[in-house]
Amino acid sequence: MIVNKTMFPVQTGFSVISQMQQQLSDMQMQLGTGQKASTLAGMGRDLPMSLSVRSRLDKIEGYKGNIDIIDLRLSFLDKSMTRFDGIESEARTAVTTGDYGTNDINMATLPGLSLARLDEVVTMLNQDVAGRYLFGGNVTDKPPVQTTDVLLNGEGGRLGYRQILSERLAADQGTDKMGRLSLPAVVAGSGAVHLAEDGTHPFGYKLSTISTNGAPAIAVTQAAGTPKDLSVTFSAEPTPGQHVIIGLTLPDGSETQVTLTATTDAIPGDGAFTIDADPDVMAANFRTALETSLKQKSGGELQAASTFAAANDFFDDNGVPKRPAGGPPATSLVDADPNDVVFWYAGQTSADPRASVAAKVDDATTAKYGIQATESGLLKLVRTQAALAVTQYPVEADVRAKPSIEQIRLDAMALPDDATRVAKLEEYEAAVSAGYRQSRELFDGMASRQQKAMSEGHNSEAGSIERITMDLSVATMASHSATERHTNYKNQLENLLTNVETVSQNDTAMAILALQTRLQASYQVTAAVSKLSLSNYM
Template identity: 40%
Template sequence: MIVNKSMFPLQTGFSVISKMQNQFATLQMQLGTGQKAQTLADMGRDLPVSLSVRSRLSTIEGYTANIEQVNLRLSFLDNALSRFDKIEGEARNSSVPGQYGTNNINMATAPELSKSRLDEVVTMLNGDIAGRYIFGGKVTDKAPLPTTAELLDGAGGRAGFKTVVNERKAADAGSDEFGRLDTAIDTTDPLSVVVNLAEDGNHPFGFKLSTISTVGTGIGNSADFNSSPAKIDFTFTTPPAAGDSVTLGFTLPDGTETQITLRAVTTAKSPPATDEFVIGADATATAGAFKAALEGSLQKSTASEMAAASTFAASENFFNAAGEPVLRVAGNDPFNATSLRVASKTDTVMWYSGESPAISATGMGRLTSERNGAVVTLTENVPVSQQHGFQITNATTASANVGGVSRALTSGDPANVAVTFGATAAAGDKVTLTLSEPGGKQREITLTAVAGTAGPGQFSLGVTPEATAENFNKAMQRSITEAATDAQGNPRQSVSSAIEDAGRVNYGMQANEAGYLRMVRSLASMSVETYPELTGTSDPNSADLYPAKARFDAMAARQQSQLSEGRNNEKGSIELVTMELGIARASLESAGKRHENYKSQLDNLLSDVETVSKEDVAMEILALQTRLTASYQVTSMVSQLSLVNFLR
């Protein structure tokens, strides 16, 4: 402190000492805590940097917490998918056509083993993590599936799968168990006898006549497969030769094909075989034997192939896929039913209650198209009341060449649109279709005619109106399928989590995806099917017409087809879903590493801003302490100065 001639500035000295004391206290705090300041206000110019870095670290902590949470869920899903894959293989290998086991043990145990596997699948699909159900898409507050018992047996007066199967079997078999085919003999022509075989109506049930082939010339036939219902007439004039045969092909309710062959013989086997008929003394006797053999073969096939096909068809009706309704046989008399109806939640157990799109990319969103000459017709598959699939709400044309393209919208339920192409169709002609989703969202599809190669939203003009119509039909099918795919969406996107500023990971699951659905359908079908083998020689029909082994073979073949490794590349398969989740996990790991590195950098920056070196602080304390001691002494000496002391 300077002592000048005018006066001694004691107040200033005290002020300086006070500041040094405050600084000394701050340094002591820094030495004890390692922090520059105890409050934000004391940060000074470093405050904005500190706040910014802390905000960023908080964001990273949030992302890291999301990553940890999603990793936990992905681990659960990975374990579930691994088990699903094993169950799929076990089910595929447990029921093999022709492998019945000792004393037919495989046939006896197949239903219970399948039910056990189904119960495990249902339990896993209803799995939750901390109360969050993960196989229902965005619907996470409730289990997506009922219990196995409710699914199979029903609950609260609502029908389960067994009831739906029994109804479908009755509707497909018919009361006479001929598979909804009618047989009759026409003897009005004295020169020949005709055996009639016809479908009993225009409906989705039973056998559908598809093909016919013959060996020999003794069995005449006239087939009409284009009419609805289809029919075949077998004509007998002269007796056929031994070995003459006819083979009939049928389409079954699940879309598969089967055949029966009837062969002419001179002597019947003992017991009689249903695939043979005895050549009679005249046309009438031969026709009668042929009709009896035909009916026996139909009953035999109804009890085996048809029963299996009915069970799997019912599984498709009950365990509905995304964009499909639950269907049941309509009416109170299933043996004579002519249609399916949409099941309601009040009378039928709904197998899946999670998130699900109302539009499926499969089958053009439940629309079909066909070309007949120069006319292309787009038709709805289902009535509006089913609330699934696209509905055609409008169709317009914009043609530079009037008359080149015309449109006719047929009102009705279901509706259809017919587009007719004339010889004057020209480049630039447009057809716009307006499709409505069940939720009300509308999609417009516009196709424009071009002279050369067509691109997206275009169709090529052909040399003839028919060729143009064919090109338009293909382009329309592609565009509608793309629209349906967009409407269906990706189940993985139903649940997502932010893992960084510009990145999210998608890991949603829906139990009605193709891979899970095929397992549930096939296991449920195998669970409810039985394989009765009636015995006793007094009834010649018993052992032959109710072949348990043939039914088991048909069921096993369908299960193997449903769970085939060849389906691994299909959308929604367990293998593809596993791969998609693997990609999601890789994204999590990459984001986690980036956050870890960035956090380390930010921690270093924050340390530079908010912390101090204790060694440096200690040196500052020593220096300050020396100055402070000196200041105390000088101030003390100056404070004692007076004129008397000065004169002394």
């Protein structure tokens, strides 16, 4: 019969010691790392909480990554909008009606200064941040606007703004520089002057109103319908100073007037016609004065209006230029063919530009910061500076150098030194004066339109530089507020995670000492009782 050497359950004792050894190993790991467990499985009942907190922390880091990118772009946009506002202010104060400068220096330098401002605007619109273009809405992989040279002069056989302006000006002025108005000769015995639009189209002058304070000697009528026409009929001699005022709508929608005043002077001045007892002669005098005034205005205010109308046509807010068609002279405006005309804008055209580029900065907040170069404030900068950059304002020396005017002087000097030469030289000086005055009228027309376009009165309009800046400020505030929330929440979550995943070093050290004492006692007892056997007592 075999008798066991011991009656003590040694295997059970070894199992308990093994468990305590594993606990000691785990606590030594905790003491060394400060973590409750080295694997997810070791987290036990704390695992769901740990996973949830870590998932939220990862999400916060994702939002913070978005915010960092947004903050970089918003910082760039803020600096750009500040500069755009500065350019707007500079343009508004750089040129004013009647401010020609000493020796017409403002007239001479305005095109160059405007070109420099246009180039700066285009350059900023085409800047990219880390390879991303910011002024084309959600089209971020290419410059939204053509270069300044291409915009103005075209490229590869395609027309630029200068050529479209030339077409528009020809369509507005007409072949006889009468602004597309017909002014037939006075019919004998009628004492009447007739003025009419030459058709139904968007070009040239449009007859809007007519009035006189010379009744009953002067009668004015305006027919209903389109194209419009009007008439001025003389039945007796008006009193000197009495006048006729004809209201005209210009190609850009603005209004102007031609005022013709009766005078007894044999050689009437500008805007005047000579009174005569014969109604037909007086009507002829009125017609001559009207023709002169319309042609004078055609090279001044009408040209300014046509230049801005062409800017509106070419720099269209949907990115598709328009150009005159039909004729000649032109009878309609049509969308340009991209094979023939440069398309100035290549970005997105959304009804809600800000929403075209957006990023979530937390679960409930989205920062919207999309911008399109076609928005009204930016578009007005491009249009006005392009219009002023391509327009020249001849000073007196330039007017005298014009071949048609210089020829009058040469013809005068070829005459004998008598009254005929004097009269011819007076004609020459009158032509110089008229040309110089027309140049100043063009300058004034351009200045007044830029002043209107750059007016602070547009600040509250959608798409203005100020409104865009305000919208970007809202996005910046949303981003910064989200950053603050994320920082506070992250701190709370990290504290919670510390409580869930880490251990107290002091408590762990004390637990190790206690376990060590128990383990040593277990070793001693197990060693002692493992020697007990029945054979030792027999």
